[in-house]
Amino acid sequence: MKKKFIVPIAAFIGSSLSLQAQNLVQYVNPFIGTGAVDASSLSGSNFPGATVPFGFVQLSPDTQIGPDDPASGYDYNDKTIIGFSHTHLSGTGVSDLFDVLLMPTTGEIKTVPGDAGKPGSGYQSAFLHKDESAKPGYYQVKLQDYNINVELTATAHAGFHRYTFPQGNEGHVILDMNHSLNKKRGYWQCKIIDAQIRQIDNKTIEGYRIITGWAQLRKVYFYAQFSKPILSNEMVDGGRVYQNNSIVNGTNLRAAFNFDTKDGSPLLVKVGLSEVSAENAKENLQTEIPGWDFEKVVSDAQSQWEKELDKISIDGTLEQKQIFYTGLYHAFTQPNNLADVNGDYMASDYTIHKAADKTNYSTFSLWDTYRAAHPLYTLIEPDKDAGFVRSMMRQYETYGYLPIWQLWGEENYCMIGNHAIPAIVDAVLKGIPGIDINEAYAAVKASSTVSHQGSPFNVWDKYHYMPEDKQSQSVSITLEMSFDDWCVAQLAKKLGKTDDYNYFMQRSQNYKNVYDASTGFFRGKNSDGKWITPFNPLSYGGNGGYPYTEANAWQYLWYVPQDVDGMINLFGGKEKFIAKLDSFFTLKDTSAEKNGNASGFIGQYAHGNEPSHHITYLYNYAGQPWKTQYYVSQVLNTLYNNSFSGYSGNEDCGQMSSWYIFSAMGFYPVNPADGIYDIGSPVLKNAVIHLENGKTFTVTTKNVSPENRYIQSVKLNGEKYNKTYITHSDIENGGTLDFVMGAKPNKKWGVNKK
Numbered sequence: 001m002k003k004k005f006i007v008p009i010a011a012f013i014g015s016s017l018s019l020q021a022q023n024l025v026q027y028v029n030p031f032i033g034t035g036a037v038d039a040s041s042l043s044g045s046n047f048p049g050a051t052v053p054f055g056f057v058q059l060s061p062d063t064q065i066g067p068d069d070p071a072s073g074y075d076y077n078d079k080t081i082i083g084f085s086h087t088h089l090s091g092t093g094v095s096d097l098f099d100v101l102l103m104p105t106t107g108e109i110k111t112v113p114g115d116a117g118k119p120g121s122g123y124q125s126a127f128l129h130k131d132e133s134a135k136p137g138y139y140q141v142k143l144q145d146y147n148i149n150v151e152l153t154a155t156a157h158a159g160f161h162r163y164t165f166p167q168g169n170e171g172h173v174i175l176d177m178n179h180s181l182n183k184k185r186g187y188w189q190c191k192i193i194d195a196q197i198r199q200i201d202n203k204t205i206e207g208y209r210i211i212t213g214w215a216q217l218r219k220v221y222f223y224a225q226f227s228k229p230i231l232s233n234e235m236v237d238g239g240r241v242y243q244n245n246s247i248v249n250g251t252n253l254r255a256a257f258n259f260d261t262k263d264g265s266p267l268l269v270k271v272g273l274s275e276v277s278a279e280n281a282k283e284n285l286q287t288e289i290p291g292w293d294f295e296k297v298v299s300d301a302q303s304q305w306e307k308e309l310d311k312i313s314i315d316g317t318l319e320q321k322q323i324f325y326t327g328l329y330h331a332f333t334q335p336n337n338l339a340d341v342n343g344d345y346m347a348s349d350y351t352i353h354k355a356a357d358k359t360n361y362s363t364f365s366l367w368d369t370y371r372a373a374h375p376l377y378t379l380i381e382p383d384k385d386a387g388f389v390r391s392m393m394r395q396y397e398t399y400g401y402l403p404i405w406q407l408w409g410e411e412n413y414c415m416i417g418n419h420a421i422p423a424i425v426d427a428v429l430k431g432i433p434g435i436d437i438n439e440a441y442a443a444v445k446a447s448s449t450v451s452h453q454g455s456p457f458n459v460w461d462k463y464h465y466m467p468e469d470k471q472s473q474s475v476s477i478t479l480e481m482s483f484d485d486w487c488v489a490q491l492a493k494k495l496g497k498t499d500d501y502n503y504f505m506q507r508s509q510n511y512k513n514v515y516d517a518s519t520g521f522f523r524g525k526n527s528d529g530k531w532i533t534p535f536n537p538l539s540y541g542g543n544g545g546y547p548y549t550e551a552n553a554w555q556y557l558w559y560v561p562q563d564v565d566g567m568i569n570l571f572g573g574k575e576k577f578i579a580k581l582d583s584f585f586t587l588k589d590t591s592a593e594k595n596g597n598a599s600g601f602i603g604q605y606a607h608g609n610e611p612s613h614h615i616t617y618l619y620n621y622a623g624q625p626w627k628t629q630y631y632v633s634q635v636l637n638t639l640y641n642n643s644f645s646g647y648s649g650n651e652d653c654g655q656m657s658s659w660y661i662f663s664a665m666g667f668y669p670v671n672p673a674d675g676i677y678d679i680g681s682p683v684l685k686n687a688v689i690h691l692e693n694g695k696t697f698t699v700t701t702k703n704v705s706p707e708n709r710y711i712q713s714v715k716l717n718g719e720k721y722n723k724t725y726i727t728h729s730d731i732e733n734g735g736t737l738d739f740v741m742g743a744k745p746n747k748k749w750g751v752n753k754k
Helices: 009-013 278-288 294-309 318-331 373-380 382-399 420-429 437-446 457-463 474-494 498-507 510-514 564-571 574-586 615-622 625-638 655-665 728-732
Strands: 058-062 083-085 101-106 132-135 138-143 148-154 158-164 170-176 191-201 204-212 218-226 232-237 240-243 247-250 253-260 267-274 312-315 344-346 352-354 676-679 686-690 696-702 710-716 725-727 735-742
Touching: 058 138, 058 148, 058 158, 101 148, 101 158, 101 267, 138 294, 148 294, 158 278, 158 294, 170 267, 191 253, 204 253, 204 278, 218 278, 232 247, 247 253, 267 278, 294 318, 312 318, 312 655, 318 655, 373 382, 373 420, 373 655, 373 686, 373 728, 382 420, 382 437, 420 437, 420 474, 437 474, 474 498, 474 510, 510 564, 564 574, 564 615, 574 615, 574 625, 615 625, 615 676, 625 655, 625 676, 625 710, 655 686, 676 728, 696 728, 725 728, 728 735
Parallel strands: 696 735
Antiparallel strands: 058 083, 083 101, 101 170, 132 138, 138 148, 148 158, 158 267, 170 253, 191 204, 191 247, 204 218, 218 267, 232 240, 232 253, 312 686, 344 352, 676 725, 686 696, 710 735
8 A cells, every 4th residue: 555645735725715616626636646656656647737627728837848757747756847838638648738838937037948857957946845736727836946926727728827926026937839748759759840929919929839749730829918018028949049029930939028027916827729720719718718807717617626526426534535526526637628619620630620519529548538437427427428429420530430549639549449439339328418329330330340550450350369460469459359349239239230230249259269278368379370479477568569558468367348257158167267366366476577557556456557447346247246345445445545646557537536436436337338337345425426317326335444345235226236236227217325334245245246
């Protein structure tokens, strides 16, 4: 268990700005997941800055000159702040964005960032956590080098800064259009293709940058207004300095804008963003922040968060509330709506379109989020989820297949499989309104038959498994594509497409073709049918050149969520299946080199990476649910906390949080597309899900504690209940699920899953 470092309550609650409604925002700690305890641990890779639910803008401090690891740009262990940029990724393992960085300074004008961590180097500043605070929609820090207090808030498309300078000093605001990841990551590197800064008048600037990186081509336009007149400017492109120019273009572009701040009154800056044009950035800003009332923007942001957090009401310990509501906060931080207030957005073919509903979402970390985050959206954000699905399908219209990992509306081909398929199928089968079922089927079928990067379906149909000499990460891809095919089959069945149903169901059994009974593992083999040797089930793969993706053979042994009973038979029956599971959770031999994403270990179980997330629940399928209860409780109580190191791995755009949210209430979607939630071990005293249809689903627990982790009895709607699962319809119909917990297993409850 990680040692807990609790963020001071002042840093957690933030300023004295009023909270409204039920005051659930008080439980959100944006610093959770912003750093690791030590160099051997992973952080959540979350940022602490200001944003609104699913907003385009995430205004947050960057503590590194070329942000790389953590990918959010902020590391709680760092001692300096480079500046405050307007776009960030939350919880990912790869970095990008960091657009339009501003940094207030005093004294000598410096327009280069300097050397990170070195006092007096460049325009950066030291800071202390005692002088830092954050809450939903608000961030504050004091810059030690300049004695400047910085406050940030945001709307969906705009950032709002308030800088309080020391009296008697002239203030500067540095604008860095070159700030980005500045090192090579794999096959790509962030590079500025072109940028522009233009001073419109003595209070207004605008500009853009065109940049390539993880997203192959991004256009970012901004329009900014200051509350005080600009006295002068200095614009720099590389080594060329321009004094008081109105416009400068370049590929290494920065500027300093100078102000009279000697009276100590705050300087405010409003910045609108758009991926379409500076005109749209201006419209976004003027629509969302028409005035200069900073406190009102903070209050409005908090009200938006309060409304979203109120989707689920819980009772538990203070720490549980902080973890739970921060988890909801992280789950609602993305996907991000890139469409402007007028509906304009840039499609994946770089043409400009207009969305009738004024939404076009992106940041789809689907290899992670299809497992629990998207099922969570179907429960408590069905309207948003329909928007997510429609946005995914727009990529199909231009690419011919659905997103794999989409950023800024573009495919970056990170990770494997095509898990927009289960996210869409799950939404359709649950009856989420606003999705055309026939268009959805066309998209999921094409994404399962039209070969594309990482998915050579001609190979898939020829060999009925993925040979390693034809496609690396072959075992993981075989297992994950088998699940995706099962999902396509279910939608085909609903539409009465019998031939398609049979075809995809047959393909969903391809996982069996990489099972080696002699070793008891799914193994890589080449197109000649021979197993790849040598074989060590403890050896890790990364993202290419090895049969397993970010995991080892032990961790991918259990990935057959569409056919757990078939997997049990493959293993030789329930007893052998349980024995293997027992070994998985107790085998501590990690002599092989670990993948950097593997963390949060219980034996070979690695909660810090997604392939393990469903495995604690598999004992339910083999008649020993008390072991599921034991391990689910262990994860909930030891691998999450309310400190800056609160996650055992990358938070991954809400997936790590969604696991906690579901499991803390007592259930989890092992198969995230069949509408079934497996029961684990609830840790909350009660939870009430407020459904969009006006009904509520209430979970209560009696005698719950870390020691009382075992289910003694369950009632569903007042009736004795012995199944180890509930259904989506059980929840949607409203009702109650009541648990009685105890310190010893009740080996008579739930022994028959059905």
